[in-house]
């Protein structure tokens with residue numbers, strides 16, 4: 001997959017994307033991430049990309065022309081652009097289902113805004129999707145773009161072994177992860193639960209399910225309410241006595 005990123009801070013993408021899973025996926029040719037400096041498509045001597053908003057108000061708004069010029073420069077025509085995603089706090093909340101949809105594309109174009117916003121005609125004329133990564137304020141879309149890139153990349157064919165796809169399934173089921181332990185058996189008075197060493201696979205699975213459900217109910221009541229496990233509110237199975 002090719003991912004182009006239009007940003008005021010292309011250098012920001014140099015470090016984090018080299019590390020770990022993403023770096024390896026890139027070295028193996030499974031993904032290429034190409035940051036582009038929006039200022040390269042400014043037309044004046046000062047490479048201006050923002051101006052005060054019509055109607056007044058605080059802050060600056062990113063001008064539309066550099067975005068359109070960049071898209072035409074990169075793909076030849078606006079119509080030839082790949083699926084285009086604006087990272088903005090007003091967007092739809094990113095979740096695993098949306099990430100999985102993005103991972104099926106051959107290419108993506110990510111547009112990073114500044115918090116005060118991008119001229120509405122960029123949204124209208126270029127964006128297929130508008131995405132936010134949570135209900136808090138970032139200075140710009142760069143961190144959000146990096147989050148999206150990492151989440152998409154780990155779903156690309158060949159990027160990961162089978163180990164981690166199991167944890168995706170548990171998340172897709174709407175449950176948070178159960179607790180994990182490794183050696184030593186005892187640390188500072190805290191001992192690994194006996195059931196995990198019992199060799200009883202059924203008992204281990206039940207314990208993990210129970211702990212995942214308890215954690216989800218406690219910290220993510222929103223996920224618990226919409227989970228789609230066998231005993232979910234609208235599922236096929238009988239309701240659990242705890243509901």
Ligand code: 6GU
Nearest residue numbers: 087088089133134138144
């Ligand atoms: Cl995508 N951008 C900004 N500026 N803030 C955010 C965000 C995006 N997602 C959550 N907060």
